[in-house]
Amino acid sequence: MAKKLYVPGPVEVRPDVLAAMAKPMIGHRTKEYAGLHERVVSRLKTLLGTGERVFLSTSSAFGVMEGAVRNLVQKRCVNFANGAFARKWHDVTLRCGKEADLVAVDWGRPVTPDMVDKALSSGKYDAMTLIHNETSTGVMSPLAEIAAVMRRYPEVSFIVDTVSSMSAVPLDLASLGTDVCLAGVQKAFGLPPGLAVFAVSDKALEKAAKTPGRGYYFDFLEFAAMDEKHNTPSTPCLSQIFALDHQLDKMFAEGLENRYQRHLRMARATRQWVLERGFTLFPEPGYCSVTLTCARNDGRTDLELLKKLAAEKGYAIDNGYGKIKNETFRIAHMGDYTMEDMEELFHLLEGLLPQARK
Ligand SMILES: *Cc1c(COP(=O)(O)O)cnc(C)c1O
Numbered sequence: 001m002a003k004k005l006y007v008p009g010p011v012e013v014r015p016d017v018l019a020a021m022a023k024p025m026i027g028h029r030t031k032e033y034a035g036l037h038e039r040v041v042s043r044l045k046t047l048l049g050t051g052e053r054v055f056l057s058t059s060s061a062f063g064v065m066e067g068a069v070r071n072l073v074q075k076r077c078v079n080f081a082n083g084a085f086a087r088k089w090h091d092v093t094l095r096c097g098k099e100a101d102l103v104a105v106d107w108g109r110p111v112t113p114d115m116v117d118k119a120l121s122s123g124k125y126d127a128m129t130l131i132h133n134e135t136s137t138g139v140m141s142p143l144a145e146i147a148a149v150m151r152r153y154p155e156v157s158f159i160v161d162t163v164s165s166m167s168a169v170p171l172d173l174a175s176l177g178t179d180v181c182l183a184g185v186q187k188a189f190g191l192p193p194g195l196a197v198f199a200v201s202d203k204a205l206e207k208a209a210k211t212p213g214r215g216y217y218f219d220f221l222e223f224a225a226m227d228e229k230h231n232t233p234s235t236p237c238l239s240q241i242f243a244l245d246h247q248l249d250k251m252f253a254e255g256l257e258n259r260y261q262r263h264l265r266m267a268r269a270t271r272q273w274v275l276e277r278g279f280t281l282f283p284e285p286g287y288c289s290v291t292l293t294c295a296r297n298d299g300r301t302d303l304e305l306l307k308k309l310a311a312e313k314g315y316a317i318d319n320g321y322g323k324i325k326n327e328t329f330r331i332a333h334m335g336d337y338t339m340e341d342m343e344e345l346f347h348l349l350e351g352l353l354p355q356a357r358k
Contacts, residue, residue, distance in 0.1 A: 001314060002314075003311060003314055003315055003316040004314060004315050004316065005316045005332075006315060006316060006317050006318070006331055006332055006345050007316050007317065007318040007330070007332055008135050008164060008187065008291070008292040008318060008330050008332040008334075009135065009163075009164065009184075009186050009187045009193075009332070010186035010187075010192065010193050011186065011187060011188075011190055011332055011334055011335040011337075012190070012335065012336070012337065012341075013190060013191060013192055013335075013336075014190065014336045016246070017190065017191060017192075017243050017246060017247055017336075018192075018243075020242050020243045020245070020246035020247075021192070021239040021240065021242055021243045022239075023239070023242045025238055026238065028231065028232070028235055028236055028238065029231065033230075033231065033236075033238070034229060034230035034231060035230075036241060036242075036245060037056070037230040037231060037232070037236075037241070038230040039245060040056070040241060040244055040245050040248060041054050041055075041056070041227075041230070043248045043251075043252065044197055044199075044248070045199075046252075047166075047167060047171075047248075047251070047256065048166075048171055048172075048173045048181065048199050049170075049171065049172035049173050049174050049175070050173040050174055050199050051174065052173075052199060052200065052201050052202055053199065053200050053201075053202070053205065053223075053224060053227055054197065054198070054199045054200075055197070055198055055199075055200065055220075055223040055224075055227060055232075056195065056196075056197055056232055056236060056241065057195070057196040057197070057198060057218070057223075057232075058194065058195060058232070058234070058235070058236050058237040058240075059194075059195075059196050059217075059218075060184050060186075060193055060194065060196060061161065061163045061182060061183060061184030061196050062088075062092065063196060063217070063218060064180075064182040064196045064198045064218065065089055065092060065129075065161060065182065066092050066096060066218060067215075067217075067218025067219075067220070068129070068157075068159045068180040068182065068198075069089075069092065069093045069096050069098055069127070069129070069159070070096050070098075070211075070213060070214050070215055070218060071204070071207075071208040071211055071214050071218070071219070071220045072126075072127045072157040072159060072179065072180065072204055072207055072208060072211065073093065073096075073098040073099075073100070073126065073127045073157075073211070074126050074127075074207070074210070074211050075099070075124075075125065075126040075127075076098075076099040076100065076101070076124050076125050076126065076127075077093050077098055077099070077100040077101075077125060077126075077127040077128065077129065078100070078101050078102075078103060078119045078120070078124075078125045078127075078128045078129075079093055079100055079101070079102050079103070079128075079129045080103045080105065080111040080115065080116065080119075080128065080129065080130050080131075081102055081103065081104050081105060081131075082104075082105035082106070082107060082108075082109055082110060082111055082131075082134050082137065082139060082141070083107055083131065083134035083135070083136040083137040083139065083322075084134075084136035084137075084321055084322040084323075085131055085134060085135060085136055085161065085163070086129070086130075086131040086134060086161075087102070087104075089129050089131070089161070090102045090129075093129070097213070101119075101124075101125075103115060103119050107136070107137050107323070107324060108137055108139060108282050108283055108284055109139065109283075109284050109287070110139050110140070110141040110142060110283075110284065110287040111130060111131075111141040111146065112141070112142070112145075112146075113142065113145045113146050113148065113149045116128065116130075116146050116149050116150070117149045117152075120149075120153045120156055125156055126155060126156055126157065127156060127157040127159060128150075128156055128157070128158060128159065129159045129160075129161070130143075130146065130158075130159070130160050130161070131160075131161040131163075132160055132161060132162045132165050133162065133163070133164045133165035133289050133290075133291060133292075134289075135163065135164040135187070135289075135292060135321070135330075136321040136322055136324070137282060137283060137294055137321075137324070137328075138281075138282055138283050138288060138289045138292050138293055138294025138330060139282075139283040139284070139287050139288070139289060139294075140165065140169075140283075140287055140288065140289045140290060141287065142287075143160070143171075143176060144175075144176065147175075147176040147177055147178070150177060151177060154203075157179040157180070157204055157207065158177065158178050158179045158180075159178075159179060159180045160176075160178045160180065160181045160182070161182055161183075162181055162182065162183050163182070163183045163184050163187055164183075164187040164188060164289070164291050164292065164334065165183075165188060165289075165290070165291055166181070166183035166187075166188055166189070166197070167183075167188045167189050167251065167259070168188035168259070168260065168263040168290055168291045168334050168335075169260060169263065169290050169291075170256070170260055173199055177201075178199065178201065179200065179201045179203060179204035179207075180198060180199070180200055180201075180204060181198065181199045182196060182197070182198035182199075183196065183197055183198070184196045185197065185240065185244060187291070187334060187335070188263075188291055188334040188335055189244070189247060189335065190247060190334070190335025190336040191240060191243050191244060191247055192240065192243065194237045194240050195236075195237050195240040195241065195244065197244075200220055200223075200224075204220070205220055205221065205224055208220045208221055209221060216233075217233075217234070219233070250336075262338065262339075263290050263291060263333065263334060264290060265339060266333035266334075266337060266338070266339060266342050267288065267289070267290045267291070267293065267333055269339060269342055270293040270331050270333050270342060271288060271293055273342075273346050274293055274295045274331075277349075277353065278300070279295040279296060279297065279298065279300070280295065280296045280298065281293070281294070281295055281296070282294040282295060282296050282324070282328050291332065291333060291334035292330050292331060292332045292333065292334065293330065293331045293333065294320075294328050294329075294330045295328060295329055295330075295331075296327065296328055297320075297326065297327055297328060297329055299358060300357065300358060301329075301353065301356050301357060301358065302356045302357075302358055303319035303320070303326045303329055303356070304319060304326065305355070305356045306319070306329075306349075306352055306353070306356040307319050309352045309355060309356060310348065310349075310352060313348060313352075315345070315348055317329070317331070317345075317349075318330040318331070318332070331345065
């Protein structure tokens, strides 16, 4: 039985988006594709507030996370990690044969501007990686404040994962000054997995040209060269791009500001629901994510049982990630979900919580 998804990725995909994927294939080296590509990329630039390059990658987010490191780390990278995805990025950096250090932050806490300043003032690094919204812990780090620090280190590539925040919160890349800002579309974009979008600064492209060992599939210069023709280096996942085109129509029809406000409303309502049921929020106060809520279970609920009961009713819910599995649970509120979908979940959980109480 298909379940309605409340897990933080992949998220629920609306039927009209799935239908957009069912279009007949087109050749990707055609005018028709170039038109589609240009239309999608130009709206992504508006969404991200950038006049620099935006590329489409047929991969999940980690492909571009690996690619960013391979293109931009020449000397040594610092990976800031306050959760599972960021820690894995450190591992990926090392596996790419790069010199790298991990700045480990307690789970539940944000990466702060001071931490970034302290690490970069050592002068050891020419690249840093940051996860804006740590999906494993529901923590959103203060990107604008960190960006202000990064302005003092123009020689350090500023590589940001906004996998679970892009399109749900305003990201003005021109003022943030990121060198790479990337996302997979199965989170806040509300699309099926398999496509990643990423913005690369001109400065980063110049640096990449001087970085050896970029490989082929994620070579930023290949993307840049094909971008001139509104195309991709290798065959793109056309069905997902059809769906993204459709989703961008919907985003701009809703209005970006309305979209951001809708995400904020769902986040506030979910945090309030969690607190009213006697749970506590996992993130340090002030750093709760706008796209998912991570709460402490405090041993009150048999989360495995809750998940099973929800599944029997046709819903997929989450019981925590990595080392905080079952100590916490996460509720996703991103993509095309509305307050109505959240009310539906709260109603479901209210029926199931008494049964799952320990
Ligand atoms: C989901 C997620 C990823 C991993 O994305 P894949 O699409 O599985 O490669 C990376 N970073 C964050 C913050 C995520 O939420």
